[in-house]
Amino acid sequence: MDDFEIDETADITDAVCPLTFVKAKVALEELDDGQILSIRLNDGEPVQNIPRSVKEEGHQILKLLDNGDGTYNLIVRKAGD
């Protein structure tokens, strides 16, 4: 499953809920269907909630990578409408 190429990155570590998800959503909207976004997010609420919200929007999560510095990279493939 580690077989993916990242097309774009987004950093939402400077945002707090609910803007974390808004930023992630905006970043995903700028992608083409099938492209892959890496979202950098904080430990705590963002990593607990953002993967689920992204899933509920219909996108495919590929991996959650622990950066070891209190942040994670969530790798998401954008779904079509």
Place this chain on the structure above:
Amino acid sequence: MTVDYKALKNGGFMRQTQKNHFSLRLKVVGGNLTAEQLATIAEISKKYGDGHVHLTSRQGVEIPFVKLENVEEVKAGLESGGVNTGVCGSRVRTVTACQGSAVCPSGCIDTYPLAQEISDRYFGRELPHKFKFGVTGCMNNCLKAEENDLGVKGGYAVEWLPGSCTLCGVCAKACREGAISQTETEIILDESKCNNCGRCVKACPFDAWRGESGYILSFGGTFGNLIAKGRGVLPILRDKAALFRVADAALAFFDGHANPGERFRVAVDRAGWDAFKTEMEAAYNG
């Protein structure tokens, strides 16, 4: 004419500070009313009240400033518009509910039909004191299950499905109880820490967690003069038949052990939680 204030109160007519005026309590189940019912309520409020309604703390609606001489007309007018009057006094009260899984993405159970079933079965039933049911769809607990004499909370009994799992890492972070850990090859669930919230199921991108809906019950909540949080004495219930067996048994315990005018919580405290738990377990096991 002598006025039977007690009978009026039992039927939902709440005496006001203003002489001969009543705040009429309406029957609402699970916090839902149709647009037609709302229109009926608005019309009655304008015609027989003072044109406003009060939304109560338990999802009820009251029409204040109804005059004593109009009581029968008001009841008939409401009934023809599909609205029933509520209850007060020593009986099963309004059954409250959040929107649950039919509307809310967090919901683990379909709360409204369950609230209706509970209401159909128990609403208005006479008991030693008031008795409140509340149904909340998930661990977020928007409906505050533990404030009720009997609270129902939706949850999931969960199981990891290794065949679908990619070890992506999402569930271990989604779990707020620290019940899920991950190795190079597998996911480990510590069942002693799992609170059945189902966040692993909801968050998993690969459907590698199976969640079976269930009911988590709490008993003896009361938030009036006495403030006490409802307690759990059973594991998550997997079927509705078991829920109703347990609810029947809880009401029978209340009837059998309470002094007149004593709240359920006080009765269970006095009779003993061990004895109560034994009876609930017997009902749970059928």
